[in-house]
Amino acid sequence: MRLSLLGPVIEELLRNDSISDCSERAALYAAFLTALEAIALNPRLAEFYTSPRDEIECTDGLERIISGDGQLVKKNDCASSSIRPGSGADDGMAPPLIELMENLCKQAETFYKTMANVSVNSTDANVINSVNLCKSIIGVRKLLESTARQTGRSNSVSAAPQVDESDSYRLACADLAYDEFPQSINPPYHFTTMAKTLKSVNPRRTITLAKELSTMATSLPPGIFVRNIPNRPDCIKALVAGPEGTPYYGGLFEFDIFAPDNYPAVPPKVQVITTANGKVRFNPNLYAYHLITRVD
Numbered sequence: 001m002r003l004s005l006l007g008p009v010i011e012e013l014l015r016n017d018s019i020s021d022c023s024e025r026a027a028l029y030a031a032f033l034t035a036l037e038a039i040a041l042n043p044r045l046a047e048f049y050t051s052p053r054d055e056i057e058c059t060d061g062l063e064r065i066i067s068g069d070g071q072l073v074k075k076n077d078c079a080s081s082s083i084r085p086g087s088g089a090d091d092g093m094a095p096p097l098i099e100l101m102e103n104l105c106k107q108a109e110t111f112y113k114t115m116a117n118v119s120v121n122s123t124d125a126n127v128i129n130s131v132n133l134c135k136s137i138i139g140v141r142k143l144l145e146s147t148a149r150q151t152g153r154s155n156s157v158s159a160a161p162q163v164d165e166s167d168s169y170r171l172a173c174a175d176l177a178y179d180e181f182p183q184s185i186n187p188p189y190h191f192t193t194m195a196k197t198l199k200s201v202n203p204r205r206t207i208t209l210a211k212e213l214s215t216m217a218t219s220l221p222p223g224i225f226v227r228n229i230p231n232r233p234d235c236i237k238a239l240v241a242g243p244e245g246t247p248y249y250g251g252l253f254e255f256d257i258f259a260p261d262n263y264p265a266v267p268p269k270v271q272v273i274t275t276a277n278g279k280v281r282f283n284p285n286l287y288a289y290h291l292i293t294r295v296d
Contacts, residue, residue, distance in 0.1 A: 007048075007053050007094075007097065008232075010036070010049075010097055011094065011097060011100055013028075013029070013032050014097060014100040014101050014104055015100055016104065017131070017214070018107070018215060019104075019107045019108060019111045019134065019214045020103075020211040020215065021211055021213055022137075023126065023129055023130040023133055023211075026129040026130075026133055027225075029133055029136075030133065030136070032131075032136065033133075033136045033211040034139050036140050036144070037139075037140050037143060040140060040143040040144045040146075040147050041147070042147075043147055043150060044153045045253070046065055046147050046148050046153040047098060047153060048097070049097040049098045049144060049148075050096050050097075050098055050148050050153040050154070051096055051153075052093040052094065052095060052096055053094045053095075053096070053097070068167070070091065083265075093237070098141075098144050098145070098148065101119065101137075101140075101141050101144070103218040104137060105137055105138060105234065106142045106217050106218055107213065107214040107217055108133070108134035108135075108137035108138050108214070109134075109138060110210075110213055110214040110217040111131075111133065111210045111213075111214040112134040112138065112145045113180075114209070114210040114213055114214070114233050115127075115130075115131055115134075115206070115210050116208070127203060128205050128206065129233045130201040130207060130210075130211070169222060173220075173222040173223060173224075173225075174218070174220075174222075176225055177216065177217065177218075177220040177224065177225060177226065178213065178216045178217040178220065178225075178226045178227070178231050179227055180227065180228055180229070181227050181228070181229055181230060181237075182230075183230050187229070187237060189235060189256055190258075190271040190273065191235065191256055191258035191269060191271070194258060194260075194269075195232065195234065195258060197229075197233050198234075198261055202261055202262070204264075205259060205261065205262070205263050205264070206233065206270060208257055208263065208264050209233040209234060209263075210233060213226075213228065213233055223240065223241035223242075223243060224238065224239070224240050224241070225239045225240075226238050226239075227240065233259075234258060234259040234263070235257075235258060236256075236257040236258070236268075237254065237255070237256055237257070238252070238254070238255045238257060239252060239254050239255075240252070240253045240254075240255070240286060241253075247266060247283075248282075252274070253272065253274045253282075254272070254273040254274050255270055255271065255272055255273060256270070256271045256273055257269070257270050257271075260272065
C-alpha cells in the first residue's frame with residue numbers, strides 16, 4: 001500500500017481543512033471516511049498511516065513494482081529513478097497520514113460543538129449532511145488513534161520539529177485562535193440588546209456561522225483571536241494584535257461582531273471597542289463595517 005498512490009490520494013482529501021467544502025462533496029467524503037474506517041479497523045495497516053511516507057510523483061502501479069518491473073518516482077528523485085520495495089531514501093518524507101487529519105478534525109469538532117449547542121430543528125439536507133460528516137470525521141480519527149495505541153504505533157508518529165521564534169509565535173497563536181468563552185465568563189458585549197431581540201433561530205444563518213467559525217479554528221492569521229459567547233455563534237468578540245511594520249504595532253484592538261437574523265444576506269455588524277471609553281479614535285478604517293467579512 002505504501003508503494004501505491006493510495007497514500008497521496010488520502011493525503012489530498014485529508015489536507016482539505018474546509019468543512020464547508022467537504023459538506024458540498026458529502027458523498028465523496030462519506031465514501032472516503034468509510035474506506036478510512038476500514039483501514040483503521042485492521043491493526044496490520046496501522047503502520048500505513050502512522051509512519052512518514054515517501055512523497056510520490058508517479059508510479060507504474062503496485063503490481064508492476066512488486067514484480068520488479070515498474071518504477072516509482074519520488075518527488076525529490078530524478079524522473080529516471082527506479083525504486084524497489086525497501087530501498088527508499090530517508091529524505092523527502094511526507095508526514096504520517098494521521099497527522100494530516102488534525103486540522104480537519106479540529107474543524108469538525110468546532111462545527112459539531114456549535115451545532116450541538118444551538119437548537120436547530122432542520123430537515124435541510126445540507127445541515128444533516130454537514131453534521132453527519134463531522135461526526136464521522138471525529139469518529140474515524142478516534143478509531144485511527146485507538147488502533148495505533150493498541151498496536152504500539154502511536155509512539156512512531158514523528159515528534160514536532162524544532163522551530164524558530166517566529167514559528168513558535170505562529171503555533172502558539174494557532175492554538176489560541178478560536179474558542180468559546182467559558183460558561184462562567186459573561187463579557188461586556190456592545191450588541192447585547194440587539195442579540196436579545198431575536199425570537200427564533202434561522203437554520204441557514206446558524207450553519208453558515210458554524211462553518212465559518214470552524215474555518216477560523218484553523219486558518220486565522222497569527223495575532224487574531226476570536227471567541228463567541230456560549231450557545232451564541234452570532235455573538236463574537238475579536239482581538240487583533242497590531243502587525244509589525246504598521247502604525248498599530250504593539251497595540252491590541254478589540255471588536256464586537258454580531259450576525260443579524262438575515263445573515264449572510266446582510267453583512268455582520270462590527271463595533272470597535274478599543275476607544276478608552278470613547279475618548280480615543282484611530283484610523284477610520286477601524287470603524288468600517290466591512291472590516292470583518294464572511295469566510296467563504
